Amino acid sequence: MTKSVTVAMSGGVDSSAAAILLLEQGWDVRGATMRHFDSKAMGFADGEGLEADIERAREVCRILGIPYRVIDVQQEFSREIIDYFVKEYRCGNTPNPCTRCNPLIKWGAFLDRLDTGFMATGHYVTVEEQDGLFRVFRAEDRNRDQTYMLWGLTQRMLARTLFPLDHLPKSRVREIAKEHDLPIHDSPDSQENCFIPGDYRVFLRKYFDEKPGDIVLHDGTKIGEHKGLSFYTIGQRRGMELPWSAPLFVQEIDAANNRLIVTDDPKRLETTRFRIDRVNWLDGAMPDIDDIGVQIRYNSKPVAVKGIADGVVTLEEPVRAITPGQSAVFYHRARLLGGGIIGRIS
RNA sequence: AAGGCCGUCGCCAAGUGGUAAGGCACCAGGUUUUGGUUCUGGCAUUCGGAGGUUCGAAUCCUCCCGGCCUUG
Numbered sequence: 095m096t097k098s099v100t101v102a103m104s105g106g107v108d109s110s111a112a113a114i115l116l117l118e119q120g121w122d123v124r125g126a127t128m129r130h131f132d133s134k135a136m137g138f139a140d141g142e143g144l145e146a147d148i149e150r151a152r153e154v155c156r157i158l159g160i161p162y163r164v165i166d167v168q169q170e171f172s173r174e175i176i177d178y179f180v181k182e183y184r185c186g187n188t189p190n191p192c193t194r195c196n197p198l199i200k201w202g203a204f205l206d207r208l209d210t211g212f213m214a215t216g217h218y219v220t221v222e223e224q225d226g227l228f229r230v231f232r233a234e235d236r237n238r239d240q241t242y243m244l245w246g247l248t249q250r251m252l253a254r255t256l257f258p259l260d261h262l263p264k265s266r267v268r269e270i271a272k273e274h275d276l277p278i279h280d281s282p283d284s285q286e287n288c289f290i291p292g293d294y295r296v297f298l299r300k301y302f303d304e305k306p307g308d309i310v311l312h313d314g315t316k317i318g319e320h321k322g323l324s325f326y327t328i329g330q331r332r333g334m335e336l337p338w339s340a341p342l343f344v345q346e347i348d349a350a351n352n353r354l355i356v357t358d359d360p361k362r363l364e365t366t367r368f369r370i371d372r373v374n375w376l377d378g379a380m381p382d383i384d385d386i387g388v389q390i391r392y393n394s395k396p397v398a399v400k401g402i403a404d405g406v407v408t409l410e411e412p413v414r415a416i417t418p419g420q421s422a423v424f425y426h427r428a429r430l431l432g433g434g435i436i437g438r439i440s
Numbered sequence: 441a442a443g444g445c446c447g448u449c450g451c452c453a454a455g456u457g458g459u460a461a462g463g464c465a466c467c468a469g470g471u472u473u474u475g476g477u478u479c480u481g482g483c484a485u486u487c488g489g490a491g492g493u494u495c496g497a498a499u500c501c502u503c504c505c506g507g508c509c510u511u512g
Contacts, residue, residue: 104473179474190474217473243473287474294475327475337451337464344476393472415476 098122098210099256102200103162105150108216108259110276111267113158115258116214125155125162128204130171130195131289138291154276170203171195176289180301186349187419188327191287193433197246197374205254214256218264219244219430221257227377228252230430235263242392245423245433246374298324307352309334312345312362320354323347329363329415343415364412369405369437370422376432383431389423390416390436396425406439 101113103125116123133143140146148164155162175195182189205213217240218233228249233239247255259267271278290297295304304322311317318336320326325333330344338358345362346355357363368390375381380402387396390413398410407422416422416436423433 106473183475188475192474195474240473286472330476331478332466332476335450335465339452339463341464391477392474393477417476420475 096120096122097212098124099212099214100124100126100208100210101214102204102216103127103151103154104216105147105154105278106216107268107271107276107278108218109151110154110158110216110278111262111270112214112216112256112258113154113160114270114274116256117158117160119258122210123158123160124210125151125158125160126204126208127151127162127164128167128171128200129164130167130199131176132168136289136291137297143291144288150278154278157274157276165204165207167199167203167207171199171289174198180298182419183298183324184302186323186347188417189419190421190435191289192243193246193421196244197248197251201247201251201255205251212254212256214258216259217244217257218259218262219257220260221252221255230376232425232428232430233259234261238264241425241430242389242421242423245376245421245430247376248374249376249378252376295322295325305352307354309336309354309356312355312357312359317356323349323352323354326354328417347418360414363414365416365439366400366409366412367439368407368416368422369418369439370402370407370434371405371437373405373434374432375424376430381426381431383426385426386431387425387427389425390420396423399424405437 099116099121101109101116101123103109103113104127113123113125127148129144129148131144133145136143138144138146152162175191175198178194179189179191200215201213218235218238219241220231220233222229222231230241230244230247230252232241287294298304304324306319306321307323308316309318309320317338318334320334326344326347328344328347331341334342334344334354334356336342336356340358342356342358343360343363344354345357348355373380386399386402388399388407388409389396394413397413400408400410402408418436418438420436421433422436424431
């Protein structure tokens with residue numbers, strides 16, 4: 095009997111190609127998309143946003159001749175992701191909704207509702223079973239690697255997941271889509287925040303009022319006024335609207351005093367320690383490995399970890415703009431070990 | 441009132457006769473399943489105003505306007 099798998103279809107090239115590959119491998123393939131928010135209510139125009147993605151996914155499944163359905167996870171998404179997103183900005187943090195949505199919604203509410211044993215996604219990551227554990231590795235096409243977003247996954251989730259794109263370059267994925275006459279083979283790669291059209295700050299204003307306050311230099315001198323703390327994140331350069339001899343970067347968000355602390359000295363953005371909360375290790379526990387690197391940003395190189403103890407990560411060398419609310423992701427070379435949420439180190 | 445200094449892009453600022461550097465800010469793109477970073481491109485036909493000298497002026501001269509400092 096053929097095993098069945100549901101491909102989480104985004105309406106894009108990657109998940110569509112994943113479905114094709116699985117079909118070629120002989121799987122009983124179905125397609126599904128999660129409806130995690132109300133496109134219209136969130137302010138997306140017709141032809142954009144989730145409903146448009148759903149129609150594209152539906153069309154792809156029609157062409158491939160596989161069943162398709164939409165699974166509603168709005169309640170969970172609203173509670174776990176949107177509320178969280180707003181709350182984090184409110185207290186001066188910079189949330190990373192994707193890394194939370196993955197374990198809680200996509201590999202949570204969505205996966206729970208599938209009627210197939212497996213789920214497949216269009217992520218560019220590699221998974222191998224070693225010593226009875228599923229281990230996740232960076233994609234061969236490093237430019238496409240998406241392991242950073244998956245630090246919250248567990249063995250239980252990985253056991254049910256397939257990543258058919260693991261060894262493919264993006265160019266090949268596009269070819270596959272084209273060979274099958276999918277209308278989306280040349281669709282653009284990336285979106286921004288999937289549930290917010292345009293500027294996230296406009297969205298935040300529906301939940302709370304932005305409160306202007308002081309912009310102070312690292313020595314405490316007031317040099318301007320900010321538009322509301324949620325307009326900024328650590329390391330940010332744009333948006334201060336302050337003429338200065340050199341670029342100014344956000345050094346700290348002082349939510350308690352509604353102040354934005356900025357600096358023109360990039361050295362001051364560097365840190366070698368940070369708190370880490372809600373840690374998850376893919377193996378179920380912190381692996382006994384010496385050579386651990388941590389990546390504190392989606393597009394950056396990992397830095398060698400000196401130690402992890404009492405919820406504090408110490409680095410071998412300073413890193414710029416470590417930002418509370420963002421994800422710190424641990425690696426051993428190409429292998430994803432786990433991650434956590436960066437906290438404030440008082 | 442007199443003497444001195446100064447007035448160049450939103451801010452800072454080069455340029456003292458040869459046809460407007462640069463930094464910041466801002467804007468537009470590229471990169472990117474968060475935010476941010478970063479990269480690329482754009483950004484004064486014009487130098488407080490009006491005249492004059494000159495082949496040619498932001499640069500020299502005259503007057504006016506505005507700001508700052510010093511002495512009354």
